[in-house]
Each structure stands twice: as structure tokens, then as C-alpha cells.
Amino acid sequence: MGHLGGFFLLLVSVHSPGAAGHYLPACHEQLEFRCGDGSCIPRPRSCDGRADCEDGSDERHCSHVWCKNDEFACSSSRRCISLSFVCNGVDDCGDGSDEDSCQNCTAGVFSCGAFDVCLPRHKLCDGRTDCKDGRDETQESCELTRPRPQTFPKCAAAEFPCGNGQCIRQTWRCDHSPDCSDGSDEDNCDQNECRVNNGGCSHSCEDQPMGFLCRCPENMRLVGDSQCEEVDACLEIDVCDQLCDLVNGSLACDCHEGYSVNPTTSECKARGDEAQLGFTSSQGVQLMSITGTEYRELAPHLSGPGPMAALASNNTLYWARQGRGSIYRVSMDGKPQDATLVLKVKGSVSGLAVDWIHQLLYWTCVESGSVYVGPLDGLTQRRLIAGLDKPSAVAVEPLQGLLFWAQCGSFPKIERAGLDGRDTVALVTSSIHCPVALSLDLPRRLLYWVDQGMRSISRVNLEGRDRKTVVESNGYLDRPFGLALFEGFVYWSEEVTRSICRANKHNGSQLQTLLTNLTSPGGVVVVQPVLQPNGPSVCGRPGEVCRHECAVHLQSESPEFTCIFPEMGQNESQETPAISRTVHASSLSDPTFAGVLSLIIFLSLLLVGMAVWWWREDFRPSRSLAVQSFSLKESRDPLIVQGPPVDPNSCQYLKIKLDHSLTTA
Template sequence: MGYLSRILLLTQLLTLHHIWGEQTCPGFLCKDGGCIAQSVLCDNTPDCRDGSDELEDTCGLRHCKKDEFACNSSRCVSLRFRCDGTDDCGDGSDEASCQNCTADFFLCERTGSCVARAKLCDGRPDCPDGQDEGAGTCPSGQHPAPHTCSISEFSCGDGQCMPHSWRCDHSPDCADARDEDDCDQDECLVNNGGCSHLCVDQPMGFLCDCPAGMRLVHDSQCEEIDMCLDSDVCNQLCVHVNGTFSCDCHEGYLMSPRTGECKAKGDVAQLVLSSSEGVRRVNTAGMEYREMAAHLLGPGPMAALTANRTVYWARPGQGSIYRISMDGKPLEPVLLLKGHGAVLGLAVDWIHELLYWTNADTHSIDVARLDVSAQRLLIGGLAMPTGVAVEPLLGFLFWSEGGSSPRIERAGLDGEGRLPLITSAIWNPVAISLDMPRRLLYWVDSGMRTISRVGFDGQHRKTVVESNGYLDRPFGLAVFEGHVYWSEQDTHSICSADKHNGSLFRVILPNIASPGGLVLIHPVLQPKGPAVCGNNGGVCQYECVPDLFSGTSSPSFTCILPKGSSGDDDDDAVVSHTLPGPALSDTTSAGILSLIVVLSVLLAGVVLWWWREECRPSRTLDLQDFSLKESQDPLIQAPARGMEVCPVKDTLVKLDLDHY
């Protein structure tokens, strides 16, 4: 009986645990006791650790949408991916039995697969049966593809190639012996062959060369190599001196003597991430995995204010923005904004204490104070705004757009001075992040399955991480020290790689249920700086946004009225100001004052002379003879009858010394 009693007690405990779990889980309760958001239920991606959210008894018979293709793997992909030459299903079923390929592709008849037309008749079979290289496909004379000699070979002219070392060796190797023609001339003897530095005689002709530290341009001239521009030789700062270079780090970093990498001083950076299991944090080494807000479920975007260790998170699909404290034990999150559309990106201006976010429903970028008071639409008319980032020390606002015209743009923090950075070779940028020490913007493209970067000026574009099985469905992105970090939903992972070339790839955290936005916390990521709006609380009644591109010599700012305030519908809802310039020194002020006094004395003499010449006794004037329309000065009154007057000039000169 004792054994049966224990079995009965265990059954009762399990039943109570399941009932308690159903009552405390606001989303879907997994069969193993886990809790996930309803929004990720039956999305063809297991989010429960036991996969119970994707079982047939949970989801029933799946049906893809009308504009989707049903893969054999039960995944649904867009119909436009069908027969496009790329395996989007993962099992090749979207490329099988393609009866009609698009105009840019060739149909392999036996298998029904599609091959890019650029690969036709290139000497390499791409169809399983070689149909793309067959005589029926390639016109006469085009198959096989014409063969060209490599740069290390000499062409005999009849398609035959031989090593350059056989040229002018006194032994004919070409059928017509052309490899032994013109072998006794040394062009370097005359004017150094036209080379600026080194001339190297060759069996056939000559070559210009350069000494170490220089490179050849225009085939004959040498110029100094600036290694700082040509490659990622340094982690942060690169100093070019006399054909060589040295590396250095920004303030707040120390250079590792072993790797040359700039490491941030102080504690290890914390990585905060969202998921369908709540908001959690871990250090960049993948250790100390902790829970912050378990009931904030969903892979939403994130941002942070490092100074007070505060994290901002947006609930996906609801437009709700929360504030979460990282200090001490988990605190109750604060709801800042509710029902504000689809928030896809968040960014914090830590200098001016502003919060920026992208709104896919209103196709805009909005801005508000950190407590979301005085909020206002900043940039509108965007197709599909996704990621957003700020660099307040330089006054830059960056954002990415998807949709029919994907792009990455830059503007001032007030939304003015827009500049496109990336408009081509981009498909669906879902997140952006800044490498402030090197002034680079990184973005992750879920369509191209790549992580790329570009300078703040739109130059030096480079792809650093290409599709490696962990970029099929990326969500969040962050850059710190020498690495780039991202979340990937298909593999349920948080990954990292070298920010220069994608090497040193590793999975920091596996088995994360629907990982979403992520943000790094460290003081060096938000360095201190002057706030343009810092001393102007008395000028702006509501919100102050800096304008570092006003074209004035003094820093400027813009006062923005919040939604719903008086004047919100007026054209004057946004008012620009310029801060006073620096005070003049005593010597400079005295000199200016002396000059004004001298000019005033001279002007008084001229006025006195003019008065004597012009003021003469005249006939009596009637009121009808005098028109006040000659002057707009309200101090001029109609003269009394019989009064002597002087002619009224159109322009009155007035000196204002109050400003000196």
C-alpha cells in the first residue's frame, strides 16, 4: 500500500502543478510546464522546449495562405520564392518540379529545377544531366566556353597556354614560336621605362614596381599605402605615419597586448535580450544568465540608458513600451506607452534624454522624453521603418526601412538634413547598431541573410557575416569591442562573430525561445558629452531637440510641442532657436565700445549739419498737406498748424547700444 500511496500522491501533485501553471501562464502553457506567448503559437517554429506548441493536436491541420507555398517540411514560404533558384523551404521542395522558371532562370527539364541564365554555357554543368552545357542549349561556337589564359600564363593565340617562365627561354613552345619573339629588348634602359620608382625588365616588355610601403597606380606611378584606409588593421583608432601605422584605443578602452583588441575598462558588458520567455540578461561570455522580467513575453525591440541601468522594451504587435530597472532584484516594469502601433525599433539619446522609436503603423519615427511625455511624430511618410539608432555626440539619427524601397538613412536629431546611406543591394534590414569609436553603422538583412556595415558618411560598405545557417531569421543586433552580436529565431540562438570579417563565430546562448531584440550595457557605449538643450529648460516649455546642422556658428535646438497641445495643428508647432555665442573678453568689448562712441560723434556732426541746411522757415502747413504715409515710425505725429518742420526721410537710423 505504501508504494501505491506514493504513486497516488505524485499524480495529485502533477495535476495541481498543471492547474497552477494554466492559471499563472498568460500565454500558452507547454506540456513540459513552460510558458510562451500566444503570438508564437503554431508558427512552424518550436518555441516550447518539448515542441508541444507545434504538435498536430495543438495546431490541427495546417494551411498556408493563398500567397504562400506549402513546403514538404510543413513550412510556409512566399509564392514569389517558388522556382527562384534558391532553396527557401530547406528541403528543396520549393525548387522541385518547376514547369516555368522566371525570365532570369533556365529550366532543367529532367528535374524541373531552375538555373540562373548567367551560368549557362560557362563550361560547368549546373543541371544534374548537364543540359545547361549541352549542344542544344549553347549556340555553335559558344560551347565549350572559350578558354582564357591565367595571369601567370602566356597565350600562344590558338588557345594554347604556357607558363610565363617558358617565354624567351631560347626554346620555342608555341606552334608558331611566338613565345620567342622580341626577347632582346630592355625597355627599362630608356627613361626607366616611364616608371616612377622601380622598372623590372621582362622577357616580353617590362613591369613597373614599387618599394615596400607603396603601391602602383596608373601602371607606372607609386603612392604611399595608407593601411588605415585599405583594411581593418586596427580595432579602433589607426594612425598612419610614413608608410606604416600604429593602433590606439579611444578613452575608456585598453589595448590587449596579445590580440591588439580594444577592451572596455571596468566590468564585463551585460547583454539584455527579449524572448517569448521574458526579458533576461547574460554577460558577453555567455555566463550568469539571469531573469529580469519573466512576464514581459515576446521578442520585442530593446534600448537602454546606461547611466541609471534602465532598459526599454516594446511589446510586439501592441505598441506598448515598458521601462525596466536592472538594479537589485527584479522590479515591476513601468508601462510608459500603450497602443501606439507596431513599434519595431527603439533608441535612447542619453545626452538629451530622449526616446526615439519607429512605428510601422503610422510609417513614422516618433520622439519623446524618456518618460514619453511631450511625444511627437518626427519623420513621416516612411514605407516600413524598422531599426533606429542615435549618435547624440555627433547629432546623428539613423534608421532602416523595408518594403518596396528598402534603404538606410541618416538625419539630424531633429529629423532635418536627411541623407540616404544605403539604397542598393539591400532587401529587408530588420535591425541596425552603431560602432561609435569607428563611426560605422551595422545592419542585419533577413532577406540577404547577411550582416553588413557602412560609414556614417555612406562610404566603405562591407559585408562582414554571410549566411552561415544562423542568419535565416535574425531579429536583434548589437556591436561591442571587436564583435557583432545578433539573435536568430530559426535556431533559437544568440550568436557573435568578429566585426571585421565574421570569423570567430560562436553561439553564446542556445535554446532561447523566440529570441528578439537585444542591447548591450556598458558605460563606454554611452560616453558623456555636452547637452545642447541642457541649459534651455526656460526656453522650451515642452521638449527640446538639438539641431547640430543649422549652419549657424552657435549650437541650435528646436522646441517641439507635444501632441494635443495648443498650436499642434499650426505651422509654428516646431520653433528653432540659436544659443548665444561666447562672451567677449574685456579688451575686445572696450575696443568695440570705443569704436561705437567715435562713430556716434561723427554721425551727430553729420545730422547737425543736415539740420541747419534743411530746416528753413516755410509756409504754414495744413493737415491735408502732410501725409503720415511717408514714415512707418509711430513716434512721428501730425504737426501743429503753423509749426516749422523738417522734411521726413523714408528711413530712420536708430542706434541700439543695449547689446554692447
């Protein structure tokens, strides 16, 4: 019986998975991998990026990664990426190993990858495999060369749809001049156009023996032949640099915080250090004082024209050479120095802008027809907006959460969206040929652009109204490139006259050539802290203001802006992806915010202490504790500083008496 009992216990120990001394099969040393729990898996399944052992031990201590034949094994990140990502100018591995030892192909040439050839663009997707790995015939590579089909946008209410889908102005219909390529705008011209969609007029439509006319009420003006908009008297007269107020026929000008107003000329001058003008040319990245008293080279080796942007908080310039896919940064402090490569991108960079609130970099790429975004340290990049036709410029207004871009393709226009790329709005779609640069007038909430085709500089408000051409062709706008705005002037570079010029931002007067004899002048930027004011963080979209923190996540397909509140605690911040940026609103807002917050905390502690003291006393029904309530009122505009009522007779204002014709216009 004792032998039978021992044999029974042996059987239990072998077949019971929970037994302490359970039997483990032997793994074939060369063909199998032993997991931490003793089980065996095929050896090729270890270190393949997926856990096959229940305890995940097959993916620990891997010195290399097993990748498929059509994949590339990154050196230190233990990742497998598609071979089509190798040598594409982007660090897809995260350790740079996919871009090491790559052929240094010039702009406009396709790289077949490490130790392979550089192909001319016309050999892409030609039906023949020229690269060893066949990447020149992949779908992703073909998207870069596939011509976009000729499509026509849906016509607006103020436009006439031609028979072929083309859109023209309604006022061009039946004018005895065919404007549609199929001539359909001159058909059926004996009818009353005002009976169809009111002729596209926003208000009154008046039929004419030949065509029709759109008319507006007395307090409005006609824009684009069909739309009526209210007249902004301040922008119509256009003499105030910044703040403007029209009271009882008198115009009063004032300036925002950080500026001083000249009581005689109404000009607003920035306080603090003198502004610096940065620009590029064939001599490299250079810097000069706004008055022209100082001039020096920052990075002589970064030669050639290209878009520029600046971060005033640390005196840093960002630059991308025209036609190339590299973005550099260079410090304005100290002696000439080598620039730092921030990131390499696909295609060529045509526009560049810095979001100084969320520490982001926005740029446009011609080949992909897209707007991209990435952190200022260049750790990653994401496509934000796609489907554009030759995007040429970009600008950002983070205090209101707005992003602007321009395109010079078949349908040139300027558009606007939130910082997350959503809610697109068209601002300028007519009388525009090729807008090559954008610049913002933050105090007046205006967007300026320089049009290389129209040879002019124009502006419009951030809603697309109050359009005005401020500088027209004057001999120094034949081929403009860069554009900047500061105080009462617009600054631009011009390739034909090889100069950098400036003129009055209201009417183009006071034209000056600041520099001449520059070879290939490129982007220009004005650097002064007042141009990048601090304020609450608009988290992604207009109106979504974070009073505490705004986290920007760039790991998803599109950036995600998320408000983080104190009650979410430290655990929430620890779960934030590594590639993110967190903006503390308290450090960006007005200094009084910290004082108010301290006062609230102090009063709360005092109230709790009084409550505890009262609880310890004998309960008396007649006893009460009166707490005075109060509220904090903030300006909705982070650029406007509220103060006491202004005396209309104050010498800080410039009074301009308007004649009767202006007040009744």
C-alpha cells in the first residue's frame, strides 16, 4: 500500500499544474526559447516585438530586434519600421539610425536609401523598379509625384457656376465678355439675374439692361462686387497704430501695455530694448538694429533665402533654406556661431512660424501640400492640414488660438483654423495671385500679406473683413519674399532691387530702403518681446482658455490640446506621453493672477479656521458667520489691460475732428 500511495503522489505531482515541483519539458536549445515560467516557444518568436510568453520574458534583454524582410531594425529603440521610411529625411526610429549612412541626395531628387542611388523625380512611379528595395514604385512614394486632378471648388453665393464647374464672379455674367472657359456665363442673358439667388448679392440686387448691380445700405460698403459689410470707422480712417475709439465725432488713439503713445502723432513706440531685424541672404543669417545703427552676422554658413521665425523669450531665430527640408535655429546672443539642426522634413519648407505660448513650430511644405507642427526641440512632427495647393506661408496667433496659412496654386487664398487644424475658415479668396508671406498686427487684430503676383501688401481683419491694400507696386515690390510688422511700419525683402524696405503700415507712405546690394534677400523677422506677449493659454481652439495647464500631445495623428486641472493630480501628468508640451497658465498670465490666487487661498484658510473655532464653542442657534462674497472680473481680451475710465481731455489722446462727410459715411 505504501508503494501505491507513493506512485499516486508522483502522478499528482506530474499532472497537477499547481504542484510545487511540477514536471517541465526540456526545450530544444537551438530551436526553442525557454520562458520564465518554463514553457517553450519557437526561438524566432523571441525578441520579435510581441510577447509570446505569458510573463513577457521573451521580449526582455533583447540586444537586437527580429524584423521582417521588408522592415528596418532600428539600432537602439528596438523598433521595426517600413523600409520606405529609411532615408526619407525624417527620424522615424527616434535614434536616427534609419537616416545614418544615407546618400546625401540634393533637393528635388529621390533617395533610394542607404548604399543605394539617388533618382531623378521623373523616374518615380514610371512602372520600372529602379531602387533595390522597390521603394520608388510604392504607393507612398507615388503620392509625392501624382498630379492632383483639376477640380473646381463649390461656388459661393456671390459666384456663378460655369458649365464646366468653374466659378466666376456673378457680376461678370452677361457683360459681353466670356469669362467661363466654356462661355456659359454669356448664355440666357435676357433674364433678370436678381431673381436667381438675389444675383448673389448679400443685400439689394438691382437689375440692369445689361447685367445687374449689388447695392448696400448707407452704413455699409460693397466688398467683392456682391457682399456688404459694416464700415469700421477706425480702420476706414486708419490713422491709429493700435487702440482706436470714435466718440461724438472725435477719434482717440491709444496704445496697448508695453507701448508708449506720442500725444502729437498718435504713434505707438515699444518700450524696453531696441528691436532687432533678422534676415537671410546669400551671406547667411544676419541681424541689424531696427534703426540701422548695428549690423552683424549670426550664421554666415547658413546662406540663401528662406523663411524665418523668432522666439523672443530666448533670442532665438529659426530658419529654413528655400527648396530644402532642414530647419535650423541660431542664438542672437554672442558671437557668430554654428547653427543647430532642429529637424529634417520631407520636401521643402516654404513658410515658418513660432507659437511662443505652447512652444510649437509650424511650417508649410510645397511638395506634400501640407501644414506641419512639431515642438521647438524637433523631437517629432505631425501633419496638421493636408490637401493644399502650393502652400507658401504660415502665421500663428496663440493668444486667440488661431493658425493662418496661404497657398499660391490654381486657387490662391488665405485660410484660418484653430491650432489643432480644425474649423477652417477662408479669409481671402478673390483679387489674390500669390501670397508669399504673412505677418500679424496683434494689437489691431489684423493679418497682413505680401502678394508677389499683385505686387502689393494688403491686410484684412481676422474674420476676413475690412480688407485694404496698404502698399502698391512702387518699384520695390517686383518680387517680394519676406514680410514683418512692427509699430507703425511693414518691412519686406525684395529680390529684384536686392533690398530690405519699410513703409507706413496704414497707407504705404514714408518708404525707406534700409539695406541695399543684398544678394538673394530672403525671410525677414522683427524680434522684440512686446511682439510676443504673455497671456492665458488658448488650448487648441478659440475660446478654450486654460487657467491652469494646457498639455499638447503630438503622438496622435493630429495634435491634441488638453486642459489639465489641479484636482487631476500628479497621476494625470505622469500619464502624459513623452512627446508633449505642458503650458502653465499661471506663469503666462498677468502677475496679478498669482496675487489674487494667494489672496483666495489665504481667505479660504481663514474661513476654515474660524469654522473650527466656532464648532468648538457651545452651539448657539442665534450665532451666524457672515462671509462677504466677491468675484473676479477679467478682460476677455488678453491684450487689453483694463484700467480706470480715461479722461477724454487727457493729453495722452490725439483728437481728430471728423468732417460731416466722414461721420455720415
